[in-house]
Amino acid sequence: MSTNNTETTGTDVIKPSGWQELWSKEDWWAVWLGLGILILAYGFYLSGSSIAWIAVAPAKWSTLSQLGTQFSKNGINYLALLGAFLVLFSIVVSFIGQKPKAFIPAFIFIFILSTIIYAAGNWDQASHYNLEPPLVALVAGLIISNVIGLPRWLDAGFRVEFYIKLGIVLLGATLPFTLIIWAGPVAILQASIVSLITFFVIFFTARKLGLDHRFAAVLGAGGAVCGVSASIAVAGAVRAKKEHPPIAISLVVFWAIILIFVLPLASRSLHLPTGVGGAWIGTSEFADAAGLAAAQSYGGLAGAHVGISGTADQALAAYTLIKVIGRDIWIGIWSFVLALIAVTVWERNETNSKVQVGQIWWRFPKFVIGFLIASVLTTLVVHGHTLADYNKLVKPTLVTPIISLRTWVFTFSFLSIGLTTRFRELASVGSKPFVAFTVGVVVNVTLGYLLSVVVFGHYWSTLVTH
Amino acid sequence: MKILKAIQLRSSGPHCQDCAYFQNDPALIEAAFPGLTTMSSGFASVRDRDGLCNYHQLYLSARDSCPSFASRTADRNHGETETSVVTR
Numbered sequence: 001m002s003t004n005n006t007e008t009t010g011t012d013v014i015k016p017s018g019w020q021e022l023w024s025k026e027d028w029w030a031v032w033l034g035l036g037i038l039i040l041a042y043g044f045y046l047s048g049s050s051i052a053w054i055a056v057a058p059a060k061w062s063t064l065s066q067l068g069t070q071f072s073k074n075g076i077n078y079l080a081l082l083g084a085f086l087v088l089f090s091i092v093v094s095f096i097g098q099k100p101k102a103f104i105p106a107f108i109f110i111f112i113l114s115t116i117i118y119a120a121g122n123w124d125q126a127s128h129y130n131l132e133p134p135l136v137a138l139v140a141g142l143i144i145s146n147v148i149g150l151p152r153w154l155d156a157g158f159r160v161e162f163y164i165k166l167g168i169v170l171l172g173a174t175l176p177f178t179l180i181i182w183a184g185p186v187a188i189l190q191a192s193i194v195s196l197i198t199f200f201v202i203f204f205t206a207r208k209l210g211l212d213h214r215f216a217a218v219l220g221a222g223g224a225v226c227g228v229s230a231s232i233a234v235a236g237a238v239r240a241k242k243e244h245p246p247i248a249i250s251l252v253v254f255w256a257i258i259l260i261f262v263l264p265l266a267s268r269s270l271h272l273p274t275g276v277g278g279a280w281i282g283t284s285e286f287a288d289a290a291g292l293a294a295a296q297s298y299g300g301l302a303g304a305h306v307g308i309s310g311t312a313d314q315a316l317a318a319y320t321l322i323k324v325i326g327r328d329i330w331i332g333i334w335s336f337v338l339a340l341i342a343v344t345v346w347e348r349n350e351t352n353s354k355v356q357v358g359q360i361w362w363r364f365p366k367f368v369i370g371f372l373i374a375s376v377l378t379t380l381v382v383h384g385h386t387l388a389d390y391n392k393l394v395k396p397t398l399v400t401p402i403i404s405l406r407t408w409v410f411t412f413s414f415l416s417i418g419l420t421t422r423f424r425e426l427a428s429v430g431s432k433p434f435v436a437f438t439v440g441v442v443v444n445v446t447l448g449y450l451l452s453v454v455v456f457g458h459y460w461s462t463l464v465t466h
Numbered sequence: 467m468k469i470l471k472a473i474q475l476r477s478s479g480p481h482c483q484d485c486a487y488f489q490n491d492p493a494l495i496e497a498a499f500p501g502l503t504t505m506s507s508g509f510a511s512v513r514d515r516d517g518l519c520n521y522h523q524l525y526l527s528a529r530d531s532c533p534s535f536a537s538r539t540a541d542r543n544h545g546e547t548e549t550s551v552v553t554r
Contacts (some may be wrong), residue, residue: 020493020510021511025508025510025511026507026509026510027510027511028511046554095490096492097493098493099494143477154505159503159507160503160504160505160506160507160510160511161503161506161507161509174476226506226512227506228501228502228506229505229510229513230503230510230512231505231512232499232502232506232510232512232513232525233512233513233516235515235525236514236517236525236526237527238518239525239527239530240524240525240526241523241524241525241527242498242518242523242524242525243523244525245499245502245525246499246501246546247496247499249499249500249501249502249504249505249506250500250501252505253501253504253505256505286505287505288505289505290505298496327550331512339482340472340473343472354472354473355472355473356473356529357473357528359514359527359553362487362511362514362515363511363512363513363515364511364512365510365511365512365515366511366531367511401495416500417504417505420501420503420504421501421504422500425500425501426500426501
């Protein structure tokens, strides 16, 4: 035995117990807040009232004076909404170990920008000028962060992943559980085909180019499963070298941002129905937030002058089914299998660990539980209502306010993607990882198109979302 | 079977999370991996308790272990934290 001394901050190691994860992880907070909002909304609905007064959102407008009238009339409601978000989100950041002092001004900044973007999206000429709010939010964020620049401490409010997870839980409240049961198996089948093929393409291309097994797996997971989240999950599972995750992150972010614009544009030029476009985006985009920006953007074209059939809800439903049910929930399995291969085949000498089965659950994206519970709750509440009752009673007092809150948090997320993407700070990737990943992107997008349009096109174009 | 032997239902012995070389604070991971917060998070469930090993220069699970384990025993002395590293 040898003994020496070293300094530590004493705060670098987090050792939460299983239960502590319930309040130390963003996933669980998305569940608590999302379901809390739903229960509150149901409570108001059952008492004959609604949360619509606080779930305020800009309405359609055609002149600036109309918009001004809207804001002067609902100014108190917007302040109440900002206050509610601030209180709830400050509680979250406190529990996960961040400083509300930095978060609060950053969130006020993002709320003001989101209000402007939300309002711009409701201009009656917005679609004429291609001002889809998700893309406007993303571009605005990119310009601000890369051209103008912001103080680093503002990043405390740009929690892309937390906002998108909360939005997905709220999205569950607007998707019938019957739809998840009906379309889930096809989503899993389609996503599994693409995920497996894409992973092997990236993995073997990377190996052919001489990259390390574990690095190839980290790249493959990023391109095949769920982007950055998959890359870091698999990196931890296979014990990647510490310089490898940043390279995979750079590649995912680079291609995900390109595909946010390319996939809706390609879908539009091919006049794909919204459900089909959503399925393609769900199959071929990498990260949840990036894909939702693309899917919501494409769904916004439904019924517009460009001749896209279907509804905005179909794009979101198809996207979410493929991405969340077909891809995200399997990350624990991917991690477990790859960890097993790393230990038994790739011969690691640095550690002597075995592979624990528990990581299938530990790495499970817990917000999906909230998404499913929200869907079940709404299905039970809506059950027994006729379509006329639903449209007259349930939709305006219960569903529309939830959609409004969902749109707010999605906008926070899309804006945060842009605000946190600083291209000059991303790790340089080198030609070999770039080639391996890019080959996977080409295969992924092509296969995603074939399965979404040619093989299952009829299926995705006829999704019933109400 | 080699594969079955590699699977473990419950871990035992010293783990990386108790090692002086291991760091897994989510904020530290977010700072160490540029772009992580753009499309994921240091506070995400998928990351479990993974962290950085400054001995092997790896990113790995807090539940891992290795022969270079060095226990972390912190003493508070005049407001400073001192760690005694015991290498087996």
